Amino acid sequence: MQLQLTYDPAEDRLLLSLGLADRTAGFWLTRRMTALLWQALWERAGAVIDGQTSATAKEWLLSLQQDEARQKQALTREPLMELKAQPVLVSTLKYGPDETGAHALELTDAQGKGELLKLDDGSLHALIRLLDETAAMTGWGLDLWRPHSTSPEVPPASTALH
Numbered sequence: 752m753q754l755q756l757t758y759d760p761a762e763d764r765l766l767l768s769l770g771l772a773d774r775t776a777g778f779w780l781t782r783r784m785t786a787l788l789w790q791a792l793w794e795r796a797g798a799v800i801d802g803q804t805s806a807t808a809k810e811w812l813l814s815l816q817q818d819e820a821r822q823k824q825a826l827t828r829e830p831l832m833e834l835k836a837q838p839v840l841v842s843t844l845k846y847g848p849d850e851t852g853a854h855a856l857e858l859t860d861a862q863g864k865g866e867l868l869k870l871d872d873g874s875l876h877a878l879i880r881l882l883d884e885t886a887a888m889t890g891w892g893l894d895l896w897r898p899h900s901t902s903p904e905v906p907p908a909s910t911a912l913h
Contacts, residue, residue, distance in 0.1 A: 752874065755832050756881040758888045765885055767858075768832040769866070776866050777838030778858050782891045784841050785882065789895050791846040792879050795854045796872075839865050 753770030765780040780788060839860045849855040854875050859865030870878065886893055 752868070752870075753832070754874070754878055754881060756878075756885045757831065758885055763889075765882075765889070766838055768834060768838075769868070770832055775832050775834050777832075777834040777836070778865070779838045779840045781841075782889070782893065784844065785886055785889075785891075786893055786895070787844050789879075789882060789886075789893075791844060791856070792875060792882065793896065793898075795846055795848075795856075795870075796875055796879065841865070 752772075755768040755770070757766050757768070758764075759766055762779065763782075765785055767778040767780055769776045769778075839858065841858045842861045843857075843859045843863075843865075845855075845857040845859075847855055849869055851869075854870040854872075856868045856870060857865065858868070883895070883897075886895065
């Protein structure tokens with residue numbers, strides 16, 4: 752599966768384009784749906800971590816997973832995928848594990864038209880990365896939760912507390 756995410760300022764929405772084995776599919780994501788998708792993706796990423804892990808350790812492990820996935824992914828700015836059909840305006844998001852333990856993500860419109868995606872850990876983290884990079888271009892001011900950085904930044908001297 753090929754993933755592509757772009758911001759359309761005229762629509763003020765994100766367009767998630769998927770290259771599937773035999774076709775392409777597109778999904779419009781509103782600001783609200785983007786925030787819900789962000790939360791769902793991180794929840795699924797955290798689901799593979801042992802439930803006995805402390806919240807702080809879980810955040811560090813999530814950050815390590817994301818950093819590892821970033822190193823394995825080669826994102827390119829390919830030409831935009833050509834969609835044969837109009838994109839679906841996502842109004843419902845369902846997620847969880849599928850019967851094999853893969854990450855299941857269902858994106859549908861008000862009429863139930865849409866797609867059930869099955870993502871492995873690498874694809875899940877790729878979508879998180881695309882969403883993170885693209886949402887920053889929207890100007891929506893979303894306050895998206897992120898796990899601890901594996902390379903914490905040192906605050907500027909003027910704001911450092913000792």
